[in-house]
Amino acid sequence: MVGEETKSQGIQSIEVGMDILKKIAEAGKPLSISELAILCETSKSKLHRYLTSFVRTGMLEKNHDARYILGTEIIRLGLKASQKLNITEIAAPYLIEMKEILNETAALAIWGQNGPFFVSWEESNGPVNIGIKVGSQVSVTQSAAGRVFATFLPNEATDKKINQELDKFSISLDQFQSTIDFVKTNGYAYVISTILPGISAIASPIFDRSSKLVASLTIIGLEHKLDTSENSKEVHLLKEKSRMISQLLGWNGNF
Numbered sequence: 346m347v348g349e350e351t352k353s354q355g356i357q358s359i360e361v362g363m364d365i366l367k368k369i370a371e372a373g374k375p376l377s378i379s380e381l382a383i384l385c386e387t388s389k390s391k392l393h394r395y396l397t398s399f400v401r402t403g404m405l406e407k408n409h410d411a412r413y414i415l416g417t418e419i420i421r422l423g424l425k426a427s428q429k430l431n432i433t434e435i436a437a438p439y440l441i442e443m444k445e446i447l448n449e450t451a452a453l454a455i456w457g458q459n460g461p462f463f464v465s466w467e468e469s470n471g472p473v474n475i476g477i478k479v480g481s482q483v484s485v486t487q488s489a490a491g492r493v494f495a496t497f498l499p500n501e502a503t504d505k506k507i508n509q510e511l512d513k514f515s516i517s518l519d520q521f522q523s524t525i526d527f528v529k530t531n532g533y534a535y536v537i538s539t540i541l542p543g544i545s546a547i548a549s550p551i552f553d554r555s556s557k558l559v560a561s562l563t564i565i566g567l568e569h570k571l572d573t574s575e576n577s578k579e580v581h582l583l584k585e586k587s588r589m590i591s592q593l594l595g596w597n598g599n600f
Contacts, residue, residue, distance in 0.1 A: 362395050366404065366419065375412035423595070432551065432560050433465050435593055439562070439586045440467040447579060449566040454483065454490035454548070456498060460506050461491045461561065469566065484540060486510040486521060489548035490561040492534035496525050497550050497558040532584055535573035545571045547580055549587040554595025562587045 368384045369376055378396065382389045396413060399405040403418030436453045443451040444467040453465035462482045485491035485506045495503050511521060528534045533549040548563040564571065564583050572579050588599070 362399070365392070365395050366399070366415075369405065369413055370415060375408055375410075375414045377412050381413065432590075432594070436465060436551070436560070436562065436590055439590060440465055443467075443564060443582060443586060444469060446582060447564065447566075449564050449571060449579070452490075452563045452565065454494075454561045454563060455559070456494050456502065457482075460485050461488065461494050463490075463563075464560075471567070484510060486514060486516060486524075487536060487539040489534045489536045489546040490563045492524060492528055492536070493548045493550050493561040494558065495521075496528040496534070497552075531575050533575070533580055535580075537568055537573060543568050545573050547571070547573050547583055549584050550591075551587050552591045552594070552596040552598065554597075556596060556598060559594065560590075562590065 365385055378389050378392060382392050385392060400407050403416045405413050406416045407413055440451040440453060448469050450469045451467045452463050454461045454463050460482060463479055466479045483491055485495050485503060495507055511518060533547055535547045537545045545568045546563055546565040548561045550558050551560040551562055553559050562583060564579055
């Protein structure tokens with residue numbers, strides 16, 4: 346850990362303090378001052394001054410066995426900040442990154458009054474125009490994004506729409522339940538030529554800090570090009586970016 350002198354463009358002691366808070370947050374368990382000294386690469390005497398101030402201001406709490414955890418004040422500030430997070434803005438750079446890496450169309454869908462619809466769309470540079478744009482409503486049973494919502498949203502939000510589509514497409518409840526089970530087990534959904542002939546899609550969930558589904562990240566491409574299998578690079582990348590966005594929203598789970 347470096348010294349506390351003021352840099353030309355910032356106060357280094359604040360930066361040091363933030364590093365301490367991050368180390369405690371990342372640990373996911375109470376830490377002793379000795380453990381923190383090792384993680385922060387500094388002396389216990391120097392570290393003690395920071396910890397004392399953080400406890401006084403509510404940023405940290407010191408438990409009965411002299412170990413430190415995040416305090417109520419820093420949690421309150423985090424909740425305030427998360428309330429201002431906009432899922433569309435957060436996901437935007439990840440959509441661009443996926444499009445550039447795979448040269449496939451990447452999109453973000455949310456759940457609306459009439460089912461899932463796309464709110465962000467990054468078109469691939471390929472020769473085929475899929476024809477789905479921002480604002481397009483998609484099927485809850487026939488689209489990859491829709492299947493994510495069908496799996497992770499509460500039943501009362503999706504049952505009416507699902508039942509309508511099961512009748513419309515002559516799909517049995519048992520058949521669709523097997524689809525739901527796949528999504529739960531593997532953390533992503535896929536479709537092949539269900540909406541558009543020759544077009545495949547994969548989608549995965551984005552959760553917030555309360556593990557509530559807030560959106561679905563989707564990759565769409567040609568059936569012969571987009572690998573929808575669970576060990577493919579496309580699925581791996583999709584799930585990785587969904588996980589990263591979820592973590593930015595405060596989610597601590599895994600899929």
